[in-house]
Amino acid sequence: MSKTADVIIIGAGVHGASLAFHLARRGVKVTVLEKRFVAAGATGRSSGLVRMHYDTEVDSRLAWESFRYFLNWKELVGGDCGFKRTGFIQIVARKDADALRGNVVMQQRVGIPSFLITAEDVRRLAPSFVTDDFDIAAYEPESGFAMPGDTASALINAARAQGASLLQDHAVSGIIASGDRVTGVKTSQGSFSAPVVVNAAGAWAGQLNKLAGLDLPYDTWRHDTMFVVRPAKIVPSHPTVIDFPRELYFRPEGGLTLVGLEDGNPLGESPDGDADHAKPGFVERAIERICERIPVMEQGSLHSAHGGYDGITPDQHPMLGLAGLDGFYLDCGFSGTGFKIGPAVGLCMSELILDGAASTVDISSLSPLRFAQGKLVSGAYQNIWH
Numbered sequence: 001m002s003k004t005a006d007v008i009i010i011g012a013g014v015h016g017a018s019l020a021f022h023l024a025r026r027g028v029k030v031t032v033l034e035k036r037f038v039a040a041g042a043t044g045r046s047s048g049l050v051r052m053h054y055d056t057e058v059d060s061r062l063a064w065e066s067f068r069y070f071l072n073w074k075e076l077v078g079g080d081c082g083f084k085r086t087g088f089i090q091i092v093a094r095k096d097a098d099a100l101r102g103n104v105v106m107q108q109r110v111g112i113p114s115f116l117i118t119a120e121d122v123r124r125l126a127p128s129f130v131t132d133d134f135d136i137a138a139y140e141p142e143s144g145f146a147m148p149g150d151t152a153s154a155l156i157n158a159a160r161a162q163g164a165s166l167l168q169d170h171a172v173s174g175i176i177a178s179g180d181r182v183t184g185v186k187t188s189q190g191s192f193s194a195p196v197v198v199n200a201a202g203a204w205a206g207q208l209n210k211l212a213g214l215d216l217p218y219d220t221w222r223h224d225t226m227f228v229v230r231p232a233k234i235v236p237s238h239p240t241v242i243d244f245p246r247e248l249y250f251r252p253e254g255g256l257t258l259v260g261l262e263d264g265n266p267l268g269e270s271p272d273g274d275a276d277h278a279k280p281g282f283v284e285r286a287i288e289r290i291c292e293r294i295p296v297m298e299q300g301s302l303h304s305a306h307g308g309y310d311g312i313t314p315d316q317h318p319m320l321g322l323a324g325l326d327g328f329y330l331d332c333g334f335s336g337t338g339f340k341i342g343p344a345v346g347l348c349m350s351e352l353i354l355d356g357a358a359s360t361v362d363i364s365s366l367s368p369l370r371f372a373q374g375k376l377v378s379g380a381y382q383n384i385w386h
């Protein structure tokens, strides 16, 4: 096994896998070091929503560029990402209606198939929904969800087919530098050298940033989700929905509905906490909220619930780019919403590393340097996560 590469990527979640894929396609010798296994972190726990509605253009552009991959996965990557089209509805409270209108205009300018629809239209699309607390919603008929574990595996398999190495059970425990330049990493199974090292370690990335001598604002974000068995009265299914008034999102999966809450997601916990079970009280809150939006869900039953951890930054946007040591890049901090932008972020990061700047989408506003410069990213919705 060679212990020398052009680029070392720490972490085999969707972002490490995507970057490995795009770099390997360009002939770069990549080694991915993963302390557990592919998609062991947030990616394997992700709800997998694939939609383009965001309140900042850079997010919508990254999601739209990624959508091209989800739709044409076999041709562009190979294997299967499990994309399913369900249609996507973004519901906002009346106070956010103007922001919603502005976002849809922005998305249409980008080329995204997104439309304003009325509450009555929502009722036509989803007759079981309560629709008396909002006037308009955004609708993306082409959107849906994908299988995050399959997505990451397909990307890493395609990278390996083009020469990348994946080393699982390799925990990075130190960053090696010579002067101001990164030269490699220490792992649980020896040292590896490369002139470029990328931190794609998700919720654990803050620990690695510290090992690299960086003092950046980076926290962990815990998020629980549950599956309920949908009552037979909801036929045939329902769209994927983000419901800001109820701080709720949900999507179908076969005869189940996956439900997550936008509030009550604790910060600052150890990313090694118990993710196999949801926190006490989550299921009760989630059932109450989903039944408020879809009253007939009262006839459903709980299937299962679990949690996961992601890295979060103060403006809830990722850190993408060089930080500190020459050759040390960050590809982390996706703040609970990074799955759907995985394919395009990997492409943009490969352009940044190899060409000096990303040409597919301008990601310069997401540089880790923005925190020291006081240039935090902000969008049209106030005080809303996601």
Ligand SMILES: Cc1cc2nc3c(=O)[nH]c(=O)nc-3n(C[C@H](O)[C@H](O)[C@H](O)COP(=O)(O)OP(=O)(O)OC[C@H]3O[C@@H](n4cnc5c(N)ncnc54)[C@H](O)[C@@H]3O)c2cc1C
Pocket (backbone or CB within 6 Å): 010, 011, 012, 013, 014, 015, 016, 033, 034, 035, 036, 037, 038, 039, 040, 041, 042, 043, 044, 045, 046, 047, 048, 049, 050, 170, 171, 172, 173, 200, 201, 202, 203, 204, 205, 208, 223, 224, 225, 307, 308, 309, 310, 331, 332, 333, 334, 335, 336, 337, 338, 339, 340, 341
């Ligand atoms: C429950 C949940 C639901 C979500 N739902 C959605 C959604 O619907 N749509 C959406 O777009 N996003 C969603 N997200 C967010 C999305 O899943 C994440 O932003 C994304 O998966 C992050 O990918 P990543 O590759 O950066 O990190 P991860 O998937 O966490 O991968 C990081 C990897 O690094 C490894 N690692 C850590 N430390 C080390 C080390 N020292 N050495 C070697 N390897 C290391 C870990 O084992 C892990 O495999 C959700 C997140 C959670 C937790």
